[in-house]
Amino acid sequence: MLWAWLEALLGHACPGCGGRLDRPLLCAACRMGLRAKAWGEVVYLGPYGQVGGLVRALKYGRRLGLAPLLAFPLAEAVRAQGWDLKGVTAVPTLLPRLLLRGYNPPEALAQEVARLLGLPYRRVLRRVRYAPSQPTRGRARGRLPSGLFAPRLRVEGAWLLVDDVLTSGATFLRAKEALLRAGAARVYGAFLAVRDPGALGPYR
Template identity: 35%
Template sequence: MGLKLSWLVERALDAVFPPRCVGCGRQGMALCGECLAESPRLPESRCWLCAAQLREQGWCGRCAAGRPPLEGVASPFAMEGVVREAVHRLKYGNLRGLAKVLAEPMAEALAATPVAATLLVPVPLHPSRLRERGYNQAALLAREVGRRLGLPVDAAALARVRATPPQVRSASRQERRASVSGAFRTRRDLAGASVVAVDDVCTTGATLEACATALRDGGAARVWGLTAAREL
């Protein structure tokens, strides 16, 4: 289905079956302004990459010394409460309208970082997962953020060439990295680009790191991550 036709179908369904807020149940929006305003924000003074609490925002000593391919991750919300429900409903419940609601605070979070982004790239799903779900929630978020910031989005720049299990916090750092190592590959010449990899949630950071490695291999000069929420 084309993007324009998909948009028209979504508008028609909203008219017949108005969405209800995933937080309070109020009719009219998938996530109302009041619930969004009360959602838990990430601490302002934290490490750009690992989210460790700092006296002022920047990089902690370990991340500054390590110089990983992923420079930082911008996320407006902690993965708690209503935001957790919203992310899950966007990802698994086909509530695609949530992408528009979450994109505004995501755009604000990215604008507050030191990166001058030139391209947004959604974290891709494996083809088998995409067929099963019917859409990529990361692509929906990237498109909406791109509209707000006037940034191009290339959903074909990165491919997931190997199916991987969901990231879980209980796994060790080495296990998390190993599970997604080599799972992504670039399909574009990204020479000199300042790329932001967009996803719904940063659980362990391993997926975004694997994407950053592939994007750097494709020539990207800088890579940041952007998600709606982050596990702490």
């Protein structure tokens, strides 16, 4: 209660609902409402319109303590799917962005998911090229260079690839391709939010 009181004193609202914080980082009602959905080969917390506040708090608000809370329902959903995973990795960011923020939100999330699943976390990929943010609509959204990511090390078996938001699906697709080139036999996905439901189509 002390941390919640301090956060309230500093003007921090619950990033999930915008209401009063009665627990640290996330209010009790929002904690109870965290349920991940499964869609074929991916799991996610919800549509961006519903869980976007949590994404923004983790990604831009430097509320890194949210990572364990948000990873728990994702790990539970992954476990329920029965995927025979060898490890967990994350969609990497560019070094300047990493230095500016101090951490990569998908990696923070992936590390917690791996810990909860009892699996190794590895930085399998590196981002080698810049690409602009993906729009949520239009045919141009899927046009990303094929060399956006490159393997850093070799892996085998099935792997879980974690990102914070599935927008058009183009970035995840390029990362998935690189992970397959690294030796993964199969790639599953986990996200906090989905902006465009149409992007889930290929993973059914």
